[in-house]
Amino acid sequence: MASENVVMSQGSTAAAVSEQLSDLITEGRLAPGSRVSDAALALRLKVSRNTVREAFRLLAHDGLLVHEFNRGVFVPFVTSEDVRDVYRLRRVIEPQVVRALTPADTHRLGRLRQAVLDAEAVSSEEDWPRVGTANMHFHRALVALANSPRLDLTMRRLMAEQRLAFAVMDDPRPLYEPFVGRNKALLGLLGEARFEEGANFLESYLADSEGRILAACERRDSA
Amino acid sequence: MASENVVMSQGSTAAAVSEQLSDLITEGRLAPGSRVSDAALALRLKVSRNTVREAFRLLAHDGLLVHEFNRGVFVPFVTSEDVRDVYRLRRVIEPQVVRALTPADTHRLGRLRQAVLDAEAVSSEEDWPRVGTANMHFHRALVALANSPRLDLTMRRLMAEQRLAFAVMDDPRPLYEPFVGRNKALLGLLGEARFEEGANFLESYLADSEGRILAACERRDSA
DNA sequence: GCATATTTGTCCGTATGTATA
DNA sequence: CTATACATACGGACAAATATG
Numbered sequence: 001m002a003s004e005n006v007v008m009s010q011g012s013t014a015a016a017v018s019e020q021l022s023d024l025i026t027e028g029r030l031a032p033g034s035r036v037s038d039a040a041l042a043l044r045l046k047v048s049r050n051t052v053r054e055a056f057r058l059l060a061h062d063g064l065l066v067h068e069f070n071r072g073v074f075v076p077f078v079t080s081e082d083v084r085d086v087y088r089l090r091r092v093i094e095p096q097v098v099r100a101l102t103p104a105d106t107h108r109l110g111r112l113r114q115a116v117l118d119a120e121a122v123s124s125e126e127d128w129p130r131v132g133t134a135n136m137h138f139h140r141a142l143v144a145l146a147n148s149p150r151l152d153l154t155m156r157r158l159m160a161e162q163r164l165a166f167a168v169m170d171d172p173r174p175l176y177e178p179f180v181g182r183n184k185a186l187l188g189l190l191g192e193a194r195f196e197e198g199a200n201f202l203e204s205y206l207a208d209s210e211g212r213i214l215a216a217c218e219r220r221d222s223a
Numbered sequence: 224m225a226s227e228n229v230v231m232s233q234g235s236t237a238a239a240v241s242e243q244l245s246d247l248i249t250e251g252r253l254a255p256g257s258r259v260s261d262a263a264l265a266l267r268l269k270v271s272r273n274t275v276r277e278a279f280r281l282l283a284h285d286g287l288l289v290h291e292f293n294r295g296v297f298v299p300f301v302t303s304e305d306v307r308d309v310y311r312l313r314r315v316i317e318p319q320v321v322r323a324l325t326p327a328d329t330h331r332l333g334r335l336r337q338a339v340l341d342a343e344a345v346s347s348e349e350d351w352p353r354v355g356t357a358n359m360h361f362h363r364a365l366v367a368l369a370n371s372p373r374l375d376l377t378m379r380r381l382m383a384e385q386r387l388a389f390a391v392m393d394d395p396r397p398l399y400e401p402f403v404g405r406n407k408a409l410l411g412l413l414g415e416a417r418f419e420e421g422a423n424f425l426e427s428y429l430a431d432s433e434g435r436i437l438a439a440c441e442r443r444d445s446a
Numbered sequence: 447g448c449a450t451a452t453t454t455g456t457c458c459g460t461a462t463g464t465a466t467a
Numbered sequence: 468c469t470a471t472a473c474a475t476a477c478g479g480a481c482a483a484a485t486a487t488g
Contacts, residue, residue: 012475012476013475013476014475037453038454047477048476048477048478049477049478050273050477050478051475051476053277053454053455054276054280054475057280061280061284069235069455069484070453070455070483070484070485071453071454071485071486072453072454085371085372085373088371089371089373089374092319096315148311148312149308150308150309150312150377150380150381151312154373154377157373157376161373235455236455236456237456260473260474262473270456271456271457271458273455273456273457274456274457292474292475293463293464293473294464294473294474295473295474
């Protein structure tokens with residue numbers, strides 16, 4: 001019912017709308033599979049339909065919405081297959097990035113360190129959605145070390161979908177909480193240029209996360 | 224100057240517009256770095272600006288246009304760095320897909336075979352843009368064997384940019400012509416389940432293409 | 447199966463702000 | 468600095484497709 005006007009945070013109103021929507025979706029406040037009406041949203045946010053549709057395209061670009069012609073846009077229903085696919089790519093990309101690092105890269109870990117600090121701060125407040133965001137930033141910063149714009153783009157998409165998958169968890173705590181310590185531990189290894197160890201650690205860590213989310217998916221599907 | 228109306232090929236007019244534009248860009252008929260005015264294009268194609276902007280989003284999604292806020296959309300200027308980045312990803316993705324194949328996959332090469340046939344047909348007519356399209360289809364079909372929707376998406380983007388990079392070639396023939404035979408040879412190896420050989424062949428083949436395009440880039444940059 | 451209501455896709459005209467000549 | 472051109476955003480409108488009764 002809250003119908004506040006959207007602030008033009010950094011220029012584009014469409015970007016502001018998409019950010020708001022992105023939060024709603026990744027926090028699970030919009031049920032997967034539900035349709036999002038552009039007209040209704042335009043009314044609620046007091047922007048024009050065209051602007052909302054522009055925001056839809058931005059989100060569809062990251063896989064946070066799916067667009068079906070003449071039917072509308074929907075919050076994607078994340079299947080077990082989707083989760084497996086996301087992790088299949090992450091397991092190829094992230095360890096490979098770590099293994100390709102050189103000692104010179106140990107001085108480029110600023111953004112990873114910041115993400116760890118953010119995660120610790122919001123974790124003590126048990127604000128799990130924000131822990132998810134900090135985790136997302138950590139892994140994107142990790143991949144950014146490879147200096148590949150196209151890999152960055154792929155990773156952004158993957159982590160957006162990752163957060164979407166998190167929304168299926170009934171109790172997010174057991175999934176989110178381990179992230180904080182693990183990211184910190186990985187950062188420590190990277191800082192000491194122990195890349196092979198870091199890559200192995202990351203691999204088992206990703207496998208563990210995947211297992212937890214798949215288990216939650218199956219619990220949901222059987223219900 | 225031709226101002227024919229756009230046909231609604233598969234429902235969406237925006238999709239039709241984006242296809243037309245895609246051809247113009249990948250054939251190099253729109254100079255890299257040039258601005259594409261939505262108003263002008265809307266006038267020429269006799270569709271509304273909103274529709275054109277929608278098409279812009281679709282193309283920006285594949286990297287065929289870049290959008291700068293409050294400045295407009297531009298045909299990207301492909302740098303040597305871009306070419307290196309595209310090939311860095313392709314060299315990781317494609318050989319890995321091939322190495323992960325199993326003998327059962329030898330019966331799923333229909334789309335690759337079709338792409339080879341198409342390439343041979345248009346190659347005899349020296350229609351190089353179409354050879355480029357057939358080559359794009361071949362490599363996308365190759366990656367599709369991995370059954371990963373997210374990998375498919377990444378590959379679609381990469382191959383779209385790949386075609387964009389082709390546009391820098393002054394004489395496309397020496398670049399395009401070898402594709403036909405090489406794709407056919409690779410298909411032959413895959414059909415006989417000689418995957419390791421195929422992966423190695425693909426690696427050297429990709430390295431060769433990259434070198435040719437980079438050389439063309441440097442010729443262009445020095446001019 | 448049909449008629450209706452809703453929603454989407456598309457279009458237009460305009461106002462406002464921004465960048466560039 | 469002014470002026471022009473252009474991009475963003477707006478709201479209203481209509482036809483076509485879809486969903487609903």
